[in-house]
Amino acid sequence: MTKNKIHTFEKSERLSSKIVIDKLFSHGKSFTAYPFRIIYLSVPKEISVNAPLSVLMSVSKKKFKTAVKRNRVKRLMRETYRLNKQRLILDLQQKEINVAAAFIYLDQEIKEYTFMEKKMIEALAELSKRIK
RNA sequence: GCAGUAAAUCGGCUUGUCGCUUUUUGUUUUUCAAAAAGAGGAAAGUCCGGGCAACACAGAGCGCCGCACUUCCUAACGGGAAGUUGUUCGUAAGGACAAAGCAACGUAACAGAAAAUAACCGCCUUAUUCGUAAGGUAAGGGUGAAAAGGCGAGGUAAGAGCUCACCGUUUUUGUGGCGACACAAAAAGCUGUACGGCUUGCGGGUUGCAAGGCCAUGUAUACCGACGCGGUAGGGUUGCUCGCCCGAUGUCGGGGGGUAGGCCGCUUGAGUUCCGGUGCGAACCGGAAUCCAGAUAAAUGACAGGCAUUCGGAAGAAUACAAAACCCGGCUUACAGAUUUACUGCUUUU
Numbered sequence: 001m002t003k004n005k006i007h008t009f010e011k012s013e014r015l016s017s018k019i020v021i022d023k024l025f026s027h028g029k030s031f032t033a034y035p036f037r038i039i040y041l042s043v044p045k046e047i048s049v050n051a052p053l054s055v056l057m058s059v060s061k062k063k064f065k066t067a068v069k070r071n072r073v074k075r076l077m078r079e080t081y082r083l084n085k086q087r088l089i090l091d092l093q094q095k096e097i098n099v100a101a102a103f104i105y106l107d108q109e110i111k112e113y114t115f116m117e118k119k120m121i122e123a124l125a126e127l128s129k130r131i132k
Numbered sequence: 133g134c135a136g137u138a139a140a141u142c143g144g145c146u147u148g149u150c151g152c153u154u155u156u157u158g159u160u161u162u163u164c165a166a167a168a169a170g171a172g173g174a175a176a177g178u179c180c181g182g183g184c185a186a187c188a189c190a191g192a193g194c195g196c197c198g199c200a201c202u203u204c205c206u207a208a209c210g211g212g213a214a215g216u217u218g219u220u221c222g223u224a225a226g227g228a229c230a231a232a233g234c235a236a237c238g239u240a241a242c243a244g245a246a247a248a249u250a251a252c253c254g255c256c257u258u259a260u261u262c263g264u265a266a267g268g269u270a271a272g273g274g275u276g277a278a279a280a281g282g283c284g285a286g287g288u289a290a291g292a293g294c295u296c297a298c299c300g301u302u303u304u305u306g307u308g309g310c311g312a313c314a315c316a317a318a319a320a321g322c323u324g325u326a327c328g329g330c331u332u333g334c335g336g337g338u339u340g341c342a343a344g345g346c347c348a349u350g351u352a353u354a355c356c357g358a359c360g361c362g363g364u365a366g367g368g369u370u371g372c373u374c375g376c377c378c379g380a381u382g383u384c385g386g387g388g389g390g391u392a393g394g395c396c397g398c399u400u401g402a403g404u405u406c407c408g409g410u411g412c413g414a415a416c417c418g419g420a421a422u423c424c425a426g427a428u429a430a431a432u433g434a435c436a437g438g439c440a441u442u443c444g445g446a447a448g449a450a451u452a453c454a455a456a457a458c459c460c461g462g463c464u465u466a467c468a469g470a471u472u473u474a475c476u477g478c479u480u481u482u
Contacts, residue, residue, distance in 0.1 A: 009151065014429085021429090056429075067176090067455055071433090079434045082151065113435065 009082045015056040015100050024100050031130065033123035035107040036077075040127060042097045052092040052099070055081065059105045073105050076113060080120035088124045092131070099131060 015021060028041035057077045064070045081103070092099060103123075 058429095066453095068453095071455070075433055079151080083434090 009078060013054055015054040015102070020054075020100050021056070021102075024102060028100075028102075029130075031126065032106070033119065033126050035105060035111065035119060036123050037104040037106055038101060038123055038127060039104070040099055040101040040131070042099050042131065052089055052097075053085065054098075054100050056102050057081075057105075058102060063105070063108050064110075069110060073110055076110075076116050077103055077105065077120070080113075080117045081124075084117070084121050084124060088128050091128050095131070097131065099127075101127065 015024075024039055024041045028039040030037060030039040032038075057074045059070045059073045061070070064073060
């Protein structure tokens with residue numbers, strides 16, 4: 001494993017299956033780590049493709065009316081996730097479970113990158129603790 | 133120099149680290165590496181028009197919806213260009229808005245005598261029992277969005293295009309213009325105005341790429357074949373019996389439709405850039421070069437530094453609006469700031 005394989009965010013790591021998303025929102029458990037609300041669900045290995053963790057980012061249209069601002073928030077979330085996900089993935093690989101999760105942004109304003117990063121690390125730690 | 137008007141263009145640049153999507157090449161079947169490309173003038177609103185696709189469709193009429201000065205442009209348009217007439221804003225350069233028709237049918241509330249076969253008051257004439265009655269009259273009054281061409285003079289019992297001058301209107305003729313129309317002359321005393329669901333002309337089938345087409349794992353399975361039970365269980369016909377008819381459950385194979393998912397549609401097109409020509413212009417014609425996002429819950433990014441611009445004494449702060457979703461042509465709306473050209477007003481200097 002080379003160094004630059006760690007911080008990726010490829011298609012397989014994104015949650016794109018309609019069925020899994022529907023399941024996630026109807027049966028998933030959730031908690032709030034402000035400014036994120038996180039919904040997660042452990043998925044059987046046959047359904048999920050490759051990655052131990054597949055994720056989607058969501059920003060409400062009500063809170064950010066223009067697409068440019070929504071994109072900005074989503075990209076910030078994605079970057080912070082991408083750079084800090086490694087610990088959680090190792091954890092999941094040890095436990096041998098696959099997880100699907102949705103990150104929903106709750107705040108009304110765009111926050112600084114440093115703030116977002118700090119909160120993302122907290123949220124990922126919390127998620128790691130909750131999954132058994 | 134300052135303020136403004138019109139048209140057009142641009143709308144940050146750059147280095148490093150870590151990423152994303154597509155394509156190509158190499159390595160090689162499993163993803164790994166390299167290279168190239170990767171949001172806009174409005175991509176937006178989804179308001180019009182067209183391509184494309186599926187479905188519908190003998191022909192004609194009625195209805196419904198949209199549009200409406202002229203000529204031109206266009207694949208088409210409710211769009212655009214150049215003009216016409218009117219109203220209006222601005223000192224000006226210029227800007228904004230409006231525009232078929234009233235022959236037939238219909239409407240014009242309230243107010244007012246009356247909203248179109250005009251007589252309430254007033255004015256005048258005649259009659260008079262002096263109360264009024266008959267008639268003439270649109271000059272004056274008030275109402276109203278709108279009052280019977282305007283104004284002056286003559287005229288008259290009082291008045292009236294009744295007559296005349298000027299203005300307006302309509303018609304005819306002439307000149308200019310492709311035309312809307314403009315100008316000029318002559319004639320007509322001049323049969324209201326505003327509009328409509330009315331009339332006329334032109335256009336319109338419906339739904340939108342989540343259109344539409346193809347492949348198809350798993351699960352269940354219409355139907356068919358083979359093997360097996362067995363022409364057995366059971367069912368139908370009938371009040372019952374006979375008779376007649378249908379006929380399982382299993383295994384394997386074929387097989388249609390089709391869910392998850394994938395592929396096509398999908399980016400070479402009314403394309404883009406440059407040059408030349410025609411036209412006042414929108415635009416068109418000819419030639420050369422070129423391939424320039426194709427994602428799918430949705431890539432085109434994040435962070436750190438440097439530069440530029442603006443604000444500020446400095447520290448520092450700010451750098452608009454807004455992100456493709458089948459593709460084009462428009463319209464509308466948002467937009468920090470910068471640049472160019474032409475023109476206008478004011479001011480200074482010459």
